[in-house]
Amino acid sequence: MVENGERILGVLGGMGPLASAQFMARLTLLTPAARDQDQIPAVLWSDPRVPPRLRDPGAEDPWPWLRRGLRGLKTAGCGAVAVPCNTAHGWYEQMLGEGLPILHIVEASAAELRRVLPSGTVGVMGTATTLAMRLYQDRLEALGWRCIEPSREEMATSVTPAIAMVKGNRVAEAYAPLAAVVRSLAARGAGAVVLGCTEIPLGIQAGPSRELGIPLVDTIDALALAAIRWAKPGLLEGSEKALAGKALEAAK
Amino acid sequence: MVENGERILGVLGGMGPLASAQFMARLTLLTPAARDQDQIPAVLWSDPRVPPRLRDPGAEDPWPWLRRGLRGLKTAGCGAVAVPCNTAHGWYEQMLGEGLPILHIVEASAAELRRVLPSGTVGVMGTATTLAMRLYQDRLEALGWRCIEPSREEMATSVTPAIAMVKGNRVAEAYAPLAAVVRSLAARGAGAVVLGCTEIPLGIQAGPSRELGIPLVDTIDALALAAIRWAKPGLLEGSEKALAGKALEAAK
Numbered sequence: 008m009v010e011n012g013e014r015i016l017g018v019l020g021g022m023g024p025l026a027s028a029q030f031m032a033r034l035t036l037l038t039p040a041a042r043d044q045d046q047i048p049a050v051l052w053s054d055p056r057v058p059p060r061l062r063d064p065g066a067e068d069p070w071p072w073l074r075r076g077l078r079g080l081k082t083a084g085c086g087a088v089a090v091p092c093n094t095a096h097g098w099y100e101q102m103l104g105e106g107l108p109i110l111h112i113v114e115a116s117a118a119e120l121r122r123v124l125p126s127g128t129v130g131v132m133g134t135a136t137t138l139a140m141r142l143y144q145d146r147l148e149a150l151g152w153r154c155i156e157p158s159r160e161e162m163a164t165s166v167t168p169a170i171a172m173v174k175g176n177r178v179a180e181a182y183a184p185l186a187a188v189v190r191s192l193a194a195r196g197a198g199a200v201v202l203g204c205t206e207i208p209l210g211i212q213a214g215p216s217r218e219l220g221i222p223l224v225d226t227i228d229a230l231a232l233a234a235i236r237w238a239k240p241g242l243l244e245g246s247e248k249a250l251a252g253k254a255l256e257a258a259k
Numbered sequence: 260m261v262e263n264g265e266r267i268l269g270v271l272g273g274m275g276p277l278a279s280a281q282f283m284a285r286l287t288l289l290t291p292a293a294r295d296q297d298q299i300p301a302v303l304w305s306d307p308r309v310p311p312r313l314r315d316p317g318a319e320d321p322w323p324w325l326r327r328g329l330r331g332l333k334t335a336g337c338g339a340v341a342v343p344c345n346t347a348h349g350w351y352e353q354m355l356g357e358g359l360p361i362l363h364i365v366e367a368s369a370a371e372l373r374r375v376l377p378s379g380t381v382g383v384m385g386t387a388t389t390l391a392m393r394l395y396q397d398r399l400e401a402l403g404w405r406c407i408e409p410s411r412e413e414m415a416t417s418v419t420p421a422i423a424m425v426k427g428n429r430v431a432e433a434y435a436p437l438a439a440v441v442r443s444l445a446a447r448g449a450g451a452v453v454l455g456c457t458e459i460p461l462g463i464q465a466g467p468s469r470e471l472g473i474p475l476v477d478t479i480d481a482l483a484l485a486a487i488r489w490a491k492p493g494l495l496e497g498s499e500k501a502l503a504g505k506a507l508e509a510a511k
Contacts (some may be wrong), residue, residue, distance in 0.1 A: 023295045024287040031280035031305065041427045043275045046307035050331070053283065055298035079302070079335050175293045 014238045017085030019076045021053040022092035023174045026205035030091040033231040047238040050083045052076040060094035077105040089234045091205045094137045113146050115233035116226045123222035124199035128153045130192030133203035157188050173206035181210025193221045266490045269337030271328045273305040274344035275426045278457035282343040285483040299490040302335045304328040312346035329357040341486045343457045346389045365398050367485035368478045375474035376451035380405045382444030385455035409440050425458035433462030445473045
């Protein structure tokens with residue numbers, strides 16, 4: 008099925024499905040293109056039935072669902088896979104074992120973080136599982152940033168409910184609790200905040216997020232940019248400077 | 260690969276890719292769901308390299324690309340296919356020949372049109388090819404509506420360039436020329452306008468489209484609703500009344 012030299016992006020999605028759709032939209036809008044034919048061919052495997060990505064004893068294992076999707080994308084001819092779900096990266100090594108390169112959302116986000124906050128203290132938001140796995144903290148600390156997280160209470164009363172709101176199609180309601188946590192992280196010294204769950208940028212963008220006055224790393228956009236770099240090497244070189252400028256401007 | 264009783268939606272997309280992403284977002288947001296697992300499993304085959312859907316002599320034939328996508332979706336286990344590109348429906352019979360049910364965007368849009376304008380004069384916007392094929396006009400006239408179209412000049416100076424703007428990631432610029440044509444159709448007696456090219460709702464929604472004061476049939480939403488009816492029979496019954504109410508309210 009694969010034609011010589013074509014690069015088809017696989018997207019293992021549905022976790023959640025709105026974040027997958029947003030990934031596809033941002034992949035399109037961030038690709039410098041004058042017409043459809045300049046855009047990146049992609050196959051999105053959006054299976055929202057994947058059980059919640061939990062590490063709790065007794066929780067249903069999402070792995071058989073992730074594996075099924077990866078095999079479907081491989082059969083479709085995809086040459087690499089983006090997974091627009093941060094928590095699913097807890098299964099990164101297993102996913103790699105299926106034989107396709109997987110673009111790592113934390114590496115992609117670290118590249119974007121570097122543009123807006125080259126060093127210093129960064130706030131990391133995410134699901135409770137992502138934070139407990141230290142998916143971002145270990146990597147970002149190894150790269151020289153200091154990480155702070157929402158408190159246990161902020162997780163329970165704001166972040167976790169807001170993620171559930173987005174997943175329940177109540178996107179606009181998610182803004183206020185997420186914005187409160189961004190403000191709290193900024194007050195505790197964060198110079199930028201990584202939105203390390205793909206539902207969080209959806210909620211934050213449903214409100215006046217520019218008024219928060221702090222650079223936000225949208226992990227959907229970061230992964231889309233990594234995918235464009237994979238599919239069309241060199242294409243972003245000029246426009247990435249413009250994007251970095253925009254991010255800094257929004258931060259003012 | 261298909262488990263007993265599961266209904267996986269195939270989406271033959273990339274024409275254009277932003278419209279496909281919007282279809283996936285609207286499929287999610289229009290599905291009554293409290294959590295990811297209530298949403299519809301789907302595979303989006305987004306191949307923006309499909310040549311423009313033209314019927315011109317000498318134009319490259321899009322059919323081999325459409326066929327490749329349909330075969331990919333069939334292999335992935337999809338049970339029916341939605342094609343969020345109106346003009347591609349000019350190849351509807353050929354697509355059906357690949358053995359999967361194809362949800363017809365014109366039938367889906369006629370169902371939505373009936374909610375907002377049970378009879379009377381309807382404006383039909385679309386690509387020049389869609390209008391020349393009379394994809395909407397023949398079907399809507401058979402169902403009792405009278406159809407009017409943009410003039411040749413409006414097509415050349417407003418609709419066709421606006422569709423190209425959306426495809427070139429200049430979405431916001433497309434609002435003004437599209438809005439001007441909606442107003443012109445309303446002035447000529449249209450009681451509603453069918454946005455019969457999936458790039459058109461993207462452009463219209465980039466501006467204050469509610470100020471246009473006329474019901475607009477979003478063919479992306481119409482197709483998403485048809486897909487939900489296929490995947491989850493009966494689920495929309497209550498909420499569709501609410502949607503119809505919202506559409507009428509927006510029209511006031």
